[in-house]
Amino acid sequence: MYQWAVELIKKGKAYVDDLSMDEIREYRGTLTQPGKASPHRARSVEENLDLFARMRAGEFPDGAKTLRAKIDMAAGNLNLRDPVMYRIRHAAHHRTGDAWCIYPLYDWAHGQSDSIERVTHSLCTMEYEDHRPLYDWYLDALGIFHPRQIEFARLNLSHTVVSKRKLLQLVNEKIVAGWDDPRMPTLSGLRRRGFTPESIRDFCERIGVGKTQNLIELALLEHCVREDLNRRARRVMAVLRPLKVVIENYPAGQVEEIQAVNNPEDAAMGTRAVPFARELWIEQDDFRENPPPKYFRLSPGAEVRLRYAYIIKCTNVVKNDRGEIVQINCTYDPATRGGAADRKVKGTIHWVSAQHAHALQARLYDTLFLAPKPDEDENWQAQINPHSLERLTNCVGEPALANAAPGERFQFERTGYFCVDSDSTREQLVFNRTVSLRDTWAKVEKGF
C-alpha cells in the first residue's frame, strides 16, 4: 500500500501537506461552499517523494504532515476534496509493532485491501455511498483490480440499538455485562440468550435486503426462534414462582411415575417419567383467590388439570400472618390420571413434585430499551429499560433438568423457551429465557 502511495505521488495524484488538522478543515470549505487549495498542493513530485519518505522514516512529529490525494477541492462530495491518505502516528500497532509511524486512513485502505483480496463485491451500509467515488478513484488511479462496492441499508431492530459505537458504550458503561450479555443484539449475545443459528438465518431471509431506512419489529425475530424451538426443544416442567399445593386425599409418602411426552411436535423424541407426590409446586400465577372472568386456572372451589396427571380441586387457602397466600390445599380425583376424565376442565397447569424438585435460577429478559426507536431520542440512554433483566432465584424444575448442560435448550411448558447459561455451576443451574411462549391470556387479562 505504501508503494501504491508512492506511485500516486509519481503520477502527480498525491502530495504531502503541512497544513494542521484545523487548517485542513478550514480549507475544505463547507457543504455549500467550495474549498480552496492548500499552499503545498503544487509541490514537485521530487519534493513530495522526499517528504513522504521522511514521514515514513519518522522524521516528523505526529500530525505535522499528511499525504493527500489531489482530486478536486470544489467537489460537491466533500470526500473528494483532497482526502488525507496517510497521517503520522508514532504509535505501536497490535500486529506490526513499531515498524510504521504512518498509518493509512480507511478510504485509502478500503478499496486497495479489497483489491488485494480479489473481492468482487464489497458490501457495506448506505453511509458509504458518498465514499464510493473515492473508492473508485483510488482504484482507477492505480489501475489495479477493481472490486465493486455496493451499499445496502443496515438492519435496524426495534427496542435496541445496533450501532457498534452505542453497543460499545453499553459495554463500557456496564449497562450490560459484556458483548455476550443475553440482552445484546450481538451474535454472541443472541447465542447466549438461546437463539439458534437456524432461527437467525431464517430471520435474515425474511427481512430481506433493501436500501430504505427500516425498523424491523422484534416480534419477527421472536417469531423465528419460537418456530424453530417449537420444533426442536424438549418440553419440561419448571415452576418459576413457586406456590405450595398439598393434595389432602393423596397418600403421604406415595410417589407415582407419570409419563410425559418430550415434544408433541416430534414423536421420535420420546417420553420421560415425572414423579408425582402429595406436595407440589405450582406457579403463583396459576392461582387466584378472586379470579377474573374467563380465568381457567385454579381458584377456591375450582378444578384444574395438572398436566399429564390428575384433576385437582381447590378446597382451602392457607395464609400467613400478613395475609399472604402460602399454601393451597386441594383434593384430587384418582379417576382422571393422564387425561382421562368424565368431564371437561378448561385449564391445565404445570407442576413439580416438591420432594423431587430441582432448584434452579432463571433470568427473564425484556427489551434493553423502552422505546421502539431509542436512536430517535438525542439522549438515547434515557430510553434504557431499567427492568430488562429479572433474576428469579427460587425456581424449581422436574428432576430431568438436573443434568442439563450449558447451551442446552428447553421449553418450560406454558412459560417459554430457556437455555442453560454459562454461569451455571454443578450446584446451581441458571436458565436464560430466550423468549416467552405466546401468551394469549395475558392479552385477554390486559383488556379488562
Place this chain on the structure above:
RNA sequence: UGGGAGAUGGUGCAAUGGUAGCACGACUGACUCUGGAUCAGUUAAUCGUGGUUCGAAUCCACGUCUCCCAGCCA
C-alpha cells in the same frame, strides 16, 4: 441552484408497463391435558400533482417528505 440516497398495509420484503402479493403483527373463530402448537378467516398500502399509454407502483416532469456527508475515525 452543495453532493448522495430513499419513499408500497402497523412492520419488513415482492411485483420493472398487464388482477398490488408474501411474511410478521393485530383482530375473529375452530381445535387442544401447554390459554403453547395447529387450522380457517378478517383487517390494512403504491408520498402528491400533472403527463405518456388501451393500461402506470413501475416510464417522464414538477413538487413534498425522510436519511447520510464538512475526522489526520471506521
